[in-house]
Amino acid sequence: MSIPLLDLNRQYDTIKEEIRDVIDEVLESQYFIMGDNVEQFEGEAGTYCETKHAYGCASGSDALLLALMAMDINPGDYVITSPFTFFATAGAISRLNAIPVFLDIEKDSYNLDPKQVELFLKKEHPVYKKLDPDPERIKAVIPVHLYGQMADMDPIMEIANEHGLKVIEDAAQAIGATYKGQKAGSMGDFGCFSFFPSKNLGAYGDAGLITVKDPILAEKTDILRLHGAKPKYHHSIVGINSRLDSIQAAILSVKLRYLDEWSEKRKEIAHTYNELFRKAGIVGDLNQCKDGCSENCGLETNSIITPTETTGASDRSGRHIYHQYTIRTKKRDxxxxxxxAENIGHSVYYPVPLHEQECFSYLGYKASDCPNAHCASRQVISLPIYPELKEAEIQKVADTVISVHTS
Ligand SMILES: Cc1ncc(COP(=O)(O)O)c(C=O)c1O
Incomplete structure (x- = not known):
C-alpha cells in the first residue's frame, strides 16, 4: 500500500463533471482574464470569509505583496512576522526593500507569539536592540495562520492598534479557520489567501485572493493588481500585473461549495490520528519541551506531540481546518x-526557519533569537491528511508512527 502525502486525483474524481462543465463554459466564452467568473468568485469568497472587499489575484505571494503596496510600505520600513512560515511571507516584505523583523512563535500553535511582538514594540526585546529600528518606520505585522489554525489575533490586534501598525493576516493555509467565531482574513486590515493546488481550496494552477477592511485601501488594492490603472490606461499609481484567470475562478467557485465538508473531514481524520496515538501511549507533554530546547529538549525520545487545537489563553477557541497534520518528535529522521520504506508520504514544513536563511543573514540573527522556531524546525513532520484518505490508510500511517516510537 502506497499512501501519498496528498492525492489530488481522488478529489478530482468526485467533482470531475462539474469542473469540466465550467471549464467548457469559459472556453466557449473565450474570456480568460478577470470578467464575470472572477467577479462571481470574489463575491462568494468575500461572503465565505465574512469580509466586504475581496479581490482575486495571481497567487498568495502576490496577495501579500499587494497588501504591503496598498499600505505604502517603503524601502527601509520594518514589518514584523513569524520566522516559521513559507518563504513568501518574508519574501513579499523584502521585494519592497523593506526589512522583515522575525519574532518567535508559540511552541504549541507554531504561530507568532503576541508576547514577543509586545516586548519588541516596547523596545524591550533583544531583537529590537540588535536591529535598532527607527520606531516611526515599524509599519505592520503579518501573523501567519500556520497549518490551518489562526494566530492569537486579539492581543496581536490590540498591540498593533496601540502602536499604529497595520495587520496583514497571512491566511494562505487557513481559509475557513476561525478565531473566537471570526473568520481568517476578516480580522486584520488585509487577509491574504493562496489557492495553490495543494491548499484546502486549491485551484488548477496558481491563484490567490486578498481581503481588505478599509474601503479606500480596498479600492487601491483593486487597481494595484491591474498596473494601477483606473480607468484603463490611466495610471495614478504604479501597480503590478496580478489578475485571476477566469478558468481558475470558475473552478474555485465549484470547489468552494465543498470546502466546509472537506475541512470537516480533515478534522475528523486529525482526531482519529490523535486518538490512535493517545491509545498507543506515545503522546508526550509539550511542557517537557523547554523554551530554547533543541538537542537538550526535554521531550522524551519515544514521545510525539500532536497538534493543539485551542491553545494559549483559555478563552481562545477556534476552528482548525487542518491544512496540515503536523506532529513533532525527536525521532524525526x-x-x-x-x-x-513503507511508501507513506510526509514532509517537513519548514526545515530552516526564516531567521536562519542565508538571504536574511544581513540582519544578524542567531538561531537562538527565535528558539521555538529553531526547535520546531528540527522536530516537526507532517503526515497525510486529505478528505479522501481511507480508514485503512489512516491506520497504517498511525501504526507506522507508533512502531517507531515504541521500539
Ligand atoms: C503561509 C503561506 N504564505 C504564502 C504562501 C504563498 O502562496 P502562493 O504559493 O499562492 O504564492 C503560501 C503558499 O504556499 C503559504 O503557505
Whole structure:
C-alpha cells in the first residue's frame, strides 16, 4: 500500500463533471482574464470569509505583496512576522526593500507569539536592540495562520492598534479557520489567501485572493493588481500585473461549495490520528519541551506531540481546518526513514526557519533569537491528511508512527 502525502486525483474524481462543465463554459466564452467568473468568485469568497472587499489575484505571494503596496510600505520600513512560515511571507516584505523583523512563535500553535511582538514594540526585546529600528518606520505585522489554525489575533490586534501598525493576516493555509467565531482574513486590515493546488481550496494552477477592511485601501488594492490603472490606461499609481484567470475562478467557485465538508473531514481524520496515538501511549507533554530546547529538549525520545487545537489563553477557541497534520518528535529522521520504506508520504514544513536563511543573514540573527522556531524546525513532520484518505490508510500511517516510537 502506497499512501501519498496528498492525492489530488481522488478529489478530482468526485467533482470531475462539474469542473469540466465550467471549464467548457469559459472556453466557449473565450474570456480568460478577470470578467464575470472572477467577479462571481470574489463575491462568494468575500461572503465565505465574512469580509466586504475581496479581490482575486495571481497567487498568495502576490496577495501579500499587494497588501504591503496598498499600505505604502517603503524601502527601509520594518514589518514584523513569524520566522516559521513559507518563504513568501518574508519574501513579499523584502521585494519592497523593506526589512522583515522575525519574532518567535508559540511552541504549541507554531504561530507568532503576541508576547514577543509586545516586548519588541516596547523596545524591550533583544531583537529590537540588535536591529535598532527607527520606531516611526515599524509599519505592520503579518501573523501567519500556520497549518490551518489562526494566530492569537486579539492581543496581536490590540498591540498593533496601540502602536499604529497595520495587520496583514497571512491566511494562505487557513481559509475557513476561525478565531473566537471570526473568520481568517476578516480580522486584520488585509487577509491574504493562496489557492495553490495543494491548499484546502486549491485551484488548477496558481491563484490567490486578498481581503481588505478599509474601503479606500480596498479600492487601491483593486487597481494595484491591474498596473494601477483606473480607468484603463490611466495610471495614478504604479501597480503590478496580478489578475485571476477566469478558468481558475470558475473552478474555485465549484470547489468552494465543498470546502466546509472537506475541512470537516480533515478534522475528523486529525482526531482519529490523535486518538490512535493517545491509545498507543506515545503522546508526550509539550511542557517537557523547554523554551530554547533543541538537542537538550526535554521531550522524551519515544514521545510525539500532536497538534493543539485551542491553545494559549483559555478563552481562545477556534476552528482548525487542518491544512496540515503536523506532529513533532525527536525521532524525526528515523520516522522519515520508516515512512519512506513503507511508501507513506510526509514532509517537513519548514526545515530552516526564516531567521536562519542565508538571504536574511544581513540582519544578524542567531538561531537562538527565535528558539521555538529553531526547535520546531528540527522536530516537526507532517503526515497525510486529505478528505479522501481511507480508514485503512489512516491506520497504517498511525501504526507506522507508533512502531517507531515504541521500539
Ligand atoms: C503561509 C503561506 N504564505 C504564502 C504562501 C504563498 O502562496 P502562493 O504559493 O499562492 O504564492 C503560501 C503558499 O504556499 C503559504 O503557505
Amino acid at each position: 528515523a520516522l522519515a526513514r520508516v515512512l519512506n
